[in-house]
Amino acid sequence: MKKQELKTPYFMIDEDKLIANLEKAKLLKELSGVKLVLALKCFSTWGVFDIIKPYLDGTTSSGPFEVKLGYETFGGETHAYSVGYSEDDVREVADICDKLIFNSQSQLAAHRHIVEGKASIGLRLNPGVSYAGQDLANPARQFSRLGVQADHIKPEVFNDIDGVMFHMNCENKDVDAFTGLLDAISEQFGDHLNKLDWVSLGGGVFFTWPGYDIEKLAQALKAFSEKHGVQLYLEPGEAIITKTTDLVVTVVDIVENVKKTAIVDSATEAHRLDTLIYDEPASVLEASDNGEHEYVIGSCSCLAGDQFCVANFEQPLQIGQKLHIMDSAGYTMVKLNWFNGLKMPSIYCERSNGEIQMLNEFGYDDFKRSLSQWSVS
Known part of the structure; x- marks a missing residue:
C-alpha cells in the first residue's frame, strides 16, 4: 500500500x-x-x-x-x-x-x-x-x-x-x-x-x-x-x-469572496471537532509563514463557520492537491461523527519499516447503521 x-x-x-x-x-x-x-x-x-x-x-x-x-x-x-x-x-x-x-x-x-x-x-x-x-x-x-x-x-x-x-x-x-x-x-x-x-x-x-x-x-x-x-x-x-498524526485531505474547490477559500474533503464539525469547539485553528504542513498566497482552509460541510484555519502558501493551491492537517490524533478519532453524511476518514499507521497498515475504514453501511437498524414499517 x-x-x-x-x-x-x-x-x-x-x-x-x-x-x-x-x-x-x-x-x-x-x-x-x-x-x-x-x-x-x-x-x-x-x-x-x-x-x-x-x-x-x-x-x-x-x-x-x-x-x-x-x-x-x-x-x-x-x-x-x-x-x-x-x-x-x-x-x-x-x-x-x-x-x-x-x-x-x-x-x-x-x-x-x-x-x-x-x-x-x-x-x-x-x-x-x-x-x-x-x-x-x-x-x-x-x-x-x-x-x-x-x-x-x-x-x-x-x-x-x-x-x-x-x-x-x-x-x-x-x-x-x-x-x-x-x-x-x-x-x-x-x-x-x-x-x-x-x-x-x-x-x-x-x-x-x-x-x-x-x-x-x-x-x-x-x-x-x-x-x-x-x-x-x-x-x-x-x-x-501529540504530533504523531496528520489528517490528510484534498482540495476539491477554490472559491473567492474577498478572501480565497480552499474547500477540502473534510470538516471540523465531523472530523476534527475540537478545532471548532475551542476555536483553535489547525496547522497545515504545506503552509509557510512567509508565503504570499493566503487561503482559508474551508470544510465541505454546510456549517457556515466550519473551517480549519487561515494559512499562507508559497505557491497557489491547486484543485486535487493534498494537504496535511497536523497534530490530529488527540480528541479527533474519538469524536468522529456523520454530520452531513460526509465520508469518514480512514485510519492508517505508517510503521517504522515503512509499511502502511490500515487500521479502519468506513462506508455508507456504517453511516446507515449508526442511525437506524430497523424500520418501523
Missing part, C-alpha cells in the same frame, strides 16, 4: 513519532516511579496499542465502553472513572477494572458495596486550583461538578477508600506551574493523602512537549510520592500522541 494511492480523507499515525513520545514517558517513569495509564477519552485507536503497551501501565476511562475497551485491548491496569455512574454501569465494569473512581461522595455511598472485594476504590477530589487555557476545559471552573471540593469532604470518607484522583491540568507545558499545584494539593489534603495507597494526578501534563524539563517533573513527583507514602499515577492522553 502506497501513500499516493490512498483516498482522502484519512488519518496517518506515524509509529516513529509515537515511539519518540513513549520513550519520554519511559524516562519519566524510570526517574520518578510514577505509573502511567493512557487516557482513552483522548485516544482510543486500539490498532496501535501494540506500540504503546510496552511503555505504559494500563488505561483510564471516562465511561463504561472505554473500560471494556481498555480491558480487552490494552490490559495492564484498568482504571474506571465516570462523572455519573448508574448502578448498571458500576455492575458492568466492577469485575473488569482494577480501580474504580467515583466522582462524588453520594455516588460512593450508593455503589461502593458493588465494588468492594473486586476493585480498589477511589474518589475524585477538586482542589479548586488548576491550569487550563480555556474555561470550558477547566476542572476547577466556577460551579464545577467534577470532584469533591475540600470544604464538602466528610473526613471519615478517607477510611473507606484506597485512593483519590485529581485532574486539574489541561495542556500544561509549565513544570513550575505543575509543581505549584502539587504543593497546593499537599498543603490542602496532605493529612488525608497520608492514609491512602495511591493518588492519580490526572492528565493534561504535557511532558513530551519540546524542551519540557522531564527530570524536574520527575523529582517533584518522586518527592510527593515519598512524602505521602502513595503510589502516584498520571493519566496522559495528548502527551502520548
Whole structure:
C-alpha cells in the first residue's frame, strides 16, 4: 500500500513519532516511579496499542465502553472513572477494572458495596486550583461538578477508600506551574493523602512537549510520592500522541469572496471537532509563514463557520492537491461523527519499516447503521 494511492480523507499515525513520545514517558517513569495509564477519552485507536503497551501501565476511562475497551485491548491496569455512574454501569465494569473512581461522595455511598472485594476504590477530589487555557476545559471552573471540593469532604470518607484522583491540568507545558499545584494539593489534603495507597494526578501534563524539563517533573513527583507514602499515577492522553498524526485531505474547490477559500474533503464539525469547539485553528504542513498566497482552509460541510484555519502558501493551491492537517490524533478519532453524511476518514499507521497498515475504514453501511437498524414499517 502506497501513500499516493490512498483516498482522502484519512488519518496517518506515524509509529516513529509515537515511539519518540513513549520513550519520554519511559524516562519519566524510570526517574520518578510514577505509573502511567493512557487516557482513552483522548485516544482510543486500539490498532496501535501494540506500540504503546510496552511503555505504559494500563488505561483510564471516562465511561463504561472505554473500560471494556481498555480491558480487552490494552490490559495492564484498568482504571474506571465516570462523572455519573448508574448502578448498571458500576455492575458492568466492577469485575473488569482494577480501580474504580467515583466522582462524588453520594455516588460512593450508593455503589461502593458493588465494588468492594473486586476493585480498589477511589474518589475524585477538586482542589479548586488548576491550569487550563480555556474555561470550558477547566476542572476547577466556577460551579464545577467534577470532584469533591475540600470544604464538602466528610473526613471519615478517607477510611473507606484506597485512593483519590485529581485532574486539574489541561495542556500544561509549565513544570513550575505543575509543581505549584502539587504543593497546593499537599498543603490542602496532605493529612488525608497520608492514609491512602495511591493518588492519580490526572492528565493534561504535557511532558513530551519540546524542551519540557522531564527530570524536574520527575523529582517533584518522586518527592510527593515519598512524602505521602502513595503510589502516584498520571493519566496522559495528548502527551502520548501529540504530533504523531496528520489528517490528510484534498482540495476539491477554490472559491473567492474577498478572501480565497480552499474547500477540502473534510470538516471540523465531523472530523476534527475540537478545532471548532475551542476555536483553535489547525496547522497545515504545506503552509509557510512567509508565503504570499493566503487561503482559508474551508470544510465541505454546510456549517457556515466550519473551517480549519487561515494559512499562507508559497505557491497557489491547486484543485486535487493534498494537504496535511497536523497534530490530529488527540480528541479527533474519538469524536468522529456523520454530520452531513460526509465520508469518514480512514485510519492508517505508517510503521517504522515503512509499511502502511490500515487500521479502519468506513462506508455508507456504517453511516446507515449508526442511525437506524430497523424500520418501523
